[in-house]
Amino acid sequence: QGTRDHPPAHTALRDRLLAAVVACFKRHGAVAIDTPVLELRETLMGKYGEEAKLIYELQDQGGELLALRYDLTVPFARYLAMNKITNMKRYHIAKVYRRDNPATTRGRYREFYQCDFDIAGQFDPLIPDAECLKILHEILSDLQLGDFLIKVNDRRILNGIFAVCGIPESKFITTCCTVDKLDKVPWEEVRSEMVGEKGLSPEAADHIGEYVQLHGGLELIERLLQDPKLSQNKLAKEGLGDMKLLFEYLTLFGITGKISFDLSLARGLDYYTGVIFEAVLLQQENDHVEEPVSVGSVAGGGRYDGLVGMFDPKGRKVPCVGVSIGIERIFSILEHRMKASGEKVRTTETEVLVATPHKHLLAARLKLISELWGAGIKAEMLYKKDPKLLKQLQYCEDTGIPLAAIVGEQELTDGVVKLRDVATRVEVRM
Amino acid sequence: LLSPQGTRDYSPKQMAIRERVFNAIISCFKRHGAEVIDTPVFELKETLTGKYGEDSKLIYDLKDQGGELLSLRYDLTVPFARYLAMNKITNIKRYHIAKVYRRDNPAMTRGRYREFYQCDFDIAGQFDPMIPDAECLKIVHEILSDLQLGDFLIKVNDRRILDGMFAVCGVPDSKFRTICSSVDKLDKVWAGALGCTCCCWSGGEALSLWAAVNMCQENWLDYDGLVGMFDPKGRKVPCVGVSIGIERIFSILEQRVEASEEKIRTTETQVLVASAQKKLLEERLKLIAELWDAGIKAEVLYKKNPKLLNQLQYCEDTGIPLVAIVGEQELKDGVVKLRVVATREEVNVRRESLVEEIRIRTSR
Numbered sequence: 001q002g003t004r005d006h007p008p009a010h011t012a013l014r015d016r017l018l019a020a021v022v023a024c025f026k027r028h029g030a031v032a033i034d035t036p037v038l039e040l041r042e043t044l045m046g047k048y049g050e051e052a053k054l055i056y057e058l059q060d061q062g063g064e065l066l067a068l069r070y071d072l073t074v075p076f077a078r079y080l081a082m083n084k085i086t087n088m089k090r091y092h093i094a095k096v097y098r099r100d101n102p103a104t105t106r107g108r109y110r111e112f113y114q115c116d117f118d119i120a121g122q123f124d125p126l127i128p129d130a131e132c133l134k135i136l137h138e139i140l141s142d143l144q145l146g147d148f149l150i151k152v153n154d155r156r157i158l159n160g161i162f163a164v165c166g167i168p169e170s171k172f173i174t175t176c177c178t179v180d181k182l183d184k185v186p187w188e189e190v191r192s193e194m195v196g197e198k199g200l201s202p203e204a205a206d207h208i209g210e211y212v213q214l215h216g217g218l219e220l221i222e223r224l225l226q227d228p229k230l231s232q233n234k235l236a237k238e239g240l241g242d243m244k245l246l247f248e249y250l251t252l253f254g255i256t257g258k259i260s261f262d263l264s265l266a267r268g269l270d271y272y273t274g275v276i277f278e279a280v281l282l283q284q285e286n287d288h289v290e291e292p293v294s295v296g297s298v299a300g301g302g303r304y305d306g307l308v309g310m311f312d313p314k315g316r317k318v319p320c321v322g323v324s325i326g327i328e329r330i331f332s333i334l335e336h337r338m339k340a341s342g343e344k345v346r347t348t349e350t351e352v353l354v355a356t357p358h359k360h361l362l363a364a365r366l367k368l369i370s371e372l373w374g375a376g377i378k379a380e381m382l383y384k385k386d387p388k389l390l391k392q393l394q395y396c397e398d399t400g401i402p403l404a405a406i407v408g409e410q411e412l413t414d415g416v417v418k419l420r421d422v423a424t425r426v427e428v429r430m
Numbered sequence: 431l432l433s434p435q436g437t438r439d440y441s442p443k444q445m446a447i448r449e450r451v452f453n454a455i456i457s458c459f460k461r462h463g464a465e466v467i468d469t470p471v472f473e474l475k476e477t478l479t480g481k482y483g484e485d486s487k488l489i490y491d492l493k494d495q496g497g498e499l500l501s502l503r504y505d506l507t508v509p510f511a512r513y514l515a516m517n518k519i520t521n522i523k524r525y526h527i528a529k530v531y532r533r534d535n536p537a538m539t540r541g542r543y544r545e546f547y548q549c550d551f552d553i554a555g556q557f558d559p560m561i562p563d564a565e566c567l568k569i570v571h572e573i574l575s576d577l578q579l580g581d582f583l584i585k586v587n588d589r590r591i592l593d594g595m596f597a598v599c600g601v602p603d604s605k606f607r608t609i610c611s612s613v614d615k616l617d618k619v620w621a622g623a624l625g626c627t628c629c630c631w632s633g634g635e636a637l638s639l640w641a642a643v644n645m646c647q648e649n650w651l652d653y654d655g656l657v658g659m660f661d662p663k664g665r666k667v668p669c670v671g672v673s674i675g676i677e678r679i680f681s682i683l684e685q686r687v688e689a690s691e692e693k694i695r696t697t698e699t700q701v702l703v704a705s706a707q708k709k710l711l712e713e714r715l716k717l718i719a720e721l722w723d724a725g726i727k728a729e730v731l732y733k734k735n736p737k738l739l740n741q742l743q744y745c746e747d748t749g750i751p752l753v754a755i756v757g758e759q760e761l762k763d764g765v766v767k768l769r770v771v772a773t774r775e776e777v778n779v780r781r782e783s784l785v786e787e788i789r790i791r792t793s794r
Contacts, residue, residue, distance in 0.1 A: 008465035029729035032445040036437035059491040123732035252715040380463035383557035
């Protein structure tokens with residue numbers, strides 16, 4: 001349930017997507033690692049907060065207690081700690097496993113690919129964070145998904161806002177979760193959840209509302225830095241100062257056109273400690289389906305300085321920042337698009353079909369195709385001793401093979417091959 | 431602080447080697463027009479039940495968390511058979527490279543893991559005899575040649591010949607399988623090898639590499655009947671395929687790299703954007719953004735004022751061939767100093783021509 005096989009049409013498209021993502025990661029000098037799908041249960045415990053109940057556990061079969069990895073970030077932190085690595089820029093593309101209720105039309109499967117890029121290490125502030133955002137921008141642009149927006153915020157700014165609005169520290173996390181819903185539901189609903197469920201005073205909720213509905217760029221940051229209340233809060237000041245520096249770097253990278261400092265962005269996971277970000281597509285895919293395919297965010301990430309320290313026996317910290325691309329959601333969108341446009345994805349890369357129009361020419365075909373393979377040409381032939389030419393040409397049309405190399409008796413005698421362009425039917429003897 | 435027994439992480443160096451191996455193998459499969467399918471890491475427990483005989487106890491089960499009972503896949507063959515039956519496919523040429531899971535007693539020093547890669551190539555369908563079988567062997571030959579593992583030999587046999595031999599020697603039908611197993615050990619090959627095996631000879635010592643080319647015939651229940659087991663009408667789909675011992679190949683290449691002290695790059699970065707003077711971070715970031723936007727693979731140190739020596743050292747350590755140095759004078763003159771790390775040669779390149787110059791120099 002919630003998993004699917006990937007037939008050739010899917011894997012062909014998926015591999016194209018992944019290749020584009022890998023090319024970007026490599027362009028930025030990241031190394032690759034891989035980790036097992038299985039982790040010790042204790043490795044995953046205590047890292048995901050409320051989401052822990054969505055972890056797939058393995059049966060106790062009389063050995064270590066195991067679980068399937070839930071993301072690629074915790075394995076990365078474990079890898080760094082185990083190998084005592086203090087700096088690394090790595091990418092990891094692999095499947096992760098979550099026991100969500102699968103609503104497969106909305107692209108949230110139980111087994112799905114994630115493409116993660118992370119920079120671990122103590123560096124001059126915000127430069128690696130800016131590069132993560134640059135990478136996210138490049139990938140979303142390269143994949144031509146249409147218009148997108150990258151929202152940025154900072155855990156410290158949010159916590160500063162809550163403090164300044166009189167929220168007790170013990171309620172920061174739960175308030176955060178509620179604020180996070182602002183991207184899906186209107187402020188009124190969020191406000192009533194705060195007051196009704198989370199026990200905040202109406203005044204406090206209103207006060208929060210004055211801040212969290214704001215979004216903008218450098219001017220907003222400057223304005224908030226001048227805010228009489230926020231500027232008194234140490235955390236908020238820190239966060240705003242870093243946000244300003246981040247925006248300066250993003251300006252140098254030329255990407256601020258698609259970046260929005262959005263105070264309602266909260267992000268679910270517990271382990272973020274500073275900058276957080278999320279990318280959303282702005283177009284809705286309404287192609288001939290009754291329900292518009294709105295697949296939510298397509299990527300997210302942030303800074304998590306405390307995670308590696310949780311694995312190190314001495315608690316040594318390795319600051320990290322990273323981004324995770326939800327390739328499955330992007331894949332769904334592209335799939336829909338292709339269906340609507342009727343574009344056919346080739347499932348093979350075959351360049352030429354070796355064909356014979358007459359009987360008893362199997363040996364000639366085998367010899368010719370062997371020569372082509374030996375030269376690195378992608379070639380196929382039908383597994384039939386005496387196939388009809390029409391069938392062979394039909395096979396080319398069905399599978400998108402652009403050329404047919406035809407040898408008949410005359411051609412063999414003359415030492416030539418007839419090369420046929422399948423689309424135009426033009427034939428050349430060579 | 432550990433990972434589960436019998437599993438391992440792949441370091442960047444190992445990934446670089448792995449990528450080489452995958453590229454060679456996958457480009458061969460693609461050259462032969464194979465498609466790729468992918469199946470989930472877990473299967474319904476019932477799908478795997480009754481398919482592996484004694485080995486069933488080695489299957490990893492997922493905890494019953496109030497849904498379907500699931501297990502981790504044990505190989506790629508059963509999922510393939512299920513896929514064919516589910517989708518009523520009667521012919522396909524496909525490859526599948528993925529990890530499988532077995533609760534073996536891990537002997538990691540001998541390369542026996544609990545999570546390991548399998549690489550399967552299969553041609554399913556009713557065709558004129560032996561043509562697909564021959565193509566399988568051609569593929570094996572191409573892959574072993576491309577990987578340059580040394581001299582190799584592909585041994586071929588036929589189950590029917592073996593069975594015929596046993597019959598003629600008076601072995602009762604019921605003992606065919608077990609005698610086959612014993613004969614098989616003649617080569618210290620993976621028990622259960624069917625048909626033919628591939629051996630790699632290296633310096634006289636037979637490194638028994640991999641598993642077999644499965645020659646499936648109508649009367650062979652093990653493989654051919656597998657699809658029939660999933661299909662409600664019990665239809666059979668003849669299959670021939672090869673399973674490549676990719677983990678073994680990784681080991682061999684890893685050892686080889688170690689022995690030769692070859693320096694394997696773990697990145698493909700073409701140029702480091704650097705500065706010798708202070709306060710030039712902004713200029714470095716601007717320049718690197720231009721390079722990235724033009725598709726150049728570039729890096730920059732995450733330091734506001736790094737020392738030139740450290741930047742050059744970084745290039746040497748990671749194998750980056752070029753450095754693009756921004757300096758105040760160069761900025762005024764509209765040029766960038768391009769330095770070749772290996773030769774230390776430096777040349778001033780006009781900013782507009784930098785991308786092209788980098789492309790030319792790195793394509794050689």
